[in-house]
Amino acid sequence: MSIHADDEFNLRLALDSELDDVTPHAGLADLVIARYRKGRRRRFARVVGLFVVFVGIGVPAGIASTSGGAPDGAAASSGPVALRLGPYTLTLPDRFHLSDAGTAPCATGAGAARQTATRETAAVASGVCVLMFFMPPASQGQAGGMPRGASEVTVGRYRAWFAPPGYVVSGDGPVLVIEGDGRDLVIGASGLSRPALTSLVSAGLSAA
Amino acid sequence: MRRVLGAPPSREAEFTDFVEAASARLLRAALVLLDTREEAEDALQLALLRTYRRWDRARQAPEAYSRTVLVNVCRERWRYRGRHPEVKGVVTDASPQSVVTSFTEAVDRRHVLVRVLRRLPAVQREVLVFRYMLDASVADTAAALDIAEGTVKSAASRGLDQLRILLSAEYEDKKVRRVHPR
Numbered sequence: 001m002s003i004h005a006d007d008e009f010n011l012r013l014a015l016d017s018e019l020d021d022v023t024p025h026a027g028l029a030d031l032v033i034a035r036y037r038k039g040r041r042r043r044f045a046r047v048v049g050l051f052v053v054f055v056g057i058g059v060p061a062g063i064a065s066t067s068g069g070a071p072d073g074a075a076a077s078s079g080p081v082a083l084r085l086g087p088y089t090l091t092l093p094d095r096f097h098l099s100d101a102g103t104a105p106c107a108t109g110a111g112a113a114r115q116t117a118t119r120e121t122a123a124v125a126s127g128v129c130v131l132m133f134f135m136p137p138a139s140q141g142q143a144g145g146m147p148r149g150a151s152e153v154t155v156g157r158y159r160a161w162f163a164p165p166g167y168v169v170s171g172d173g174p175v176l177v178i179e180g181d182g183r184d185l186v187i188g189a190s191g192l193s194r195p196a197l198t199s200l201v202s203a204g205l206s207a208a
Numbered sequence: 209m210r211r212v213l214g215a216p217p218s219r220e221a222e223f224t225d226f227v228e229a230a231s232a233r234l235l236r237a238a239l240v241l242l243d244t245r246e247e248a249e250d251a252l253q254l255a256l257l258r259t260y261r262r263w264d265r266a267r268q269a270p271e272a273y274s275r276t277v278l279v280n281v282c283r284e285r286w287r288y289r290g291r292h293p294e295v296k297g298v299v300t301d302a303s304p305q306s307v308v309t310s311f312t313e314a315v316d317r318r319h320v321l322v323r324v325l326r327r328l329p330a331v332q333r334e335v336l337v338f339r340y341m342l343d344a345s346v347a348d349t350a351a352a353l354d355i356a357e358g359t360v361k362s363a364a365s366r367g368l369d370q371l372r373i374l375l376s377a378e379y380e381d382k383k384v385r386r387v388h389p390r
Contacts, residue, residue, distance in 0.1 A: 011340045011368065018321045019236040022245075024252065029227035032256045033220055039257075 083123045085132045088178075088185055091204035092130065096123040105129045106173060106190040128191035130200075134183045135168065150177075156202045162194055176201060223260055226270045231256070234278055237341045240325050241282040241333065251281045275342050276352040279334060286330070324374045331355070332367030339364050 025031070081097060083090040101107055104122035106129035120133035146152060149164030155178065163175040163186075173190035174197045189197045217225070231252065238248035238255075255278040259266045266273035325333055331353075338349040339360070350357045 011336065011371070012343075014321055015236070015240075015341055018319055019239065022232070022236050022239055024231040024235045024249070028231055028253070028256070029220075029224040032227065032253060032260055033223065035253070035257055036260050 081123055083121050083130065083132055085119060085121050085185070086134065087208040088132070089206050089208070090130070090132060090187065090201065091206070092123050092200070093125075096125040096128075096130070098122070099124045099129075101131060101133070104131055106131045106188055129189065130192075131186075131188045133186050135177075135186050137179065137182065137184050153198060155198060156205060158205065160201075178205070219263055222267060223263055226274075227256060230271055230274065233342060234274060237275070237337045238278060238282060239319075240322050240337050240341065241279065242285060243326070247285065251278065251285060255281045271342075272344070272348055272352070275338065275344065279338075279352060320378060321375070324371060324378060327374060328367055328370055331359070332363045332370065335360050335363040336367045336371070 079094050081092045081094060083092055083096075083098070099122045101120040101122040104124060107120075107122060120131065122129065122131045124130075146161050147164060147167055149167070150161040152159070152161045153176070154160070155176065158178045160176055160178045163177050165172060168175045168177065168186055168188065173188060174192065174194040175186060175188045176197055178185040178187065178201075187197070187201055189200075192200065234255065235248055235252050238251045239245060242248050242251055255274055258277045258281075259270065259274045262273070263270075325336065328336070334353055335349060338344040338352060339346070344352065346357050346360050349360045353360070355363075
């Protein structure tokens, strides 16, 4: 070591001479570039992974929230399902979801009465389908206000009757007709018995 | 790195040229700022990696950019060591690397000036490294270390004085040892 404390020494030269054997590894730049690429690939994979996770969660959630588009502006949401038609609202349990009335399973057997319906709505659950539409009053020209073979029933505060088989729809499910002013509300169902439909409509039907 | 004649230098080629020109000086600076050769090489690699990540900005003045990054990396190491004092002795004596570590320490001990520089306070050491190893101006040193230019001048002056004193003591100690070997 040739540096004396009392000398006027040049620190730069002294350091250069002392550390002249300290040199970096050959190929340091390539090593750094390779490390950079590896890190970039890892970051890219992380971004893609996050994207896939978000899409995986978001798309099913989006589909679930928009499936069974609600006719007449009924909002699709979790909880009870509101089947609305004109002034009537039939509130169904949350296992139901709104469905297109034209393609609902219980609409396939609809007969001539439904052909004249201008507005209709439907909801389905596992094995169960409920269809609602209006038809002209059946009491016009009928003895007792009901067609032959119909059985009268009280549904909440409404006067109603079960239509005889084939009267309104050609299917074999129960069809409940609620008498109204100028038009009757028809509620057809498949996968439900008459008592079950009666209790469903008694609990859930309301009119504005 | 081979380059097609007439073609503009690519990002990688530019960076490679810069590393070839500046890495030795940066490594020596890191060696003074940190304790061992391994730490210095790690810090240099990390500093160059961070420089390459921001090469579009760093290419205007790559030396100034990389030495600022290097001193920040070194400061991060000091802070980490302050929080984790147990990390310093992470290599156990039983491991095969302990021999290499000891050898490296032995080589480091040969660097008297480096060892004395490491005993200086952090600010003085950083200023001396910037001014006399990395050839940074007073203004560049002040900007990189985030201190006033006056502080750079005073730290450099005090650091050199301190260095003279420490080297003098080191020299005297060696003379005594040579005359009276223990």
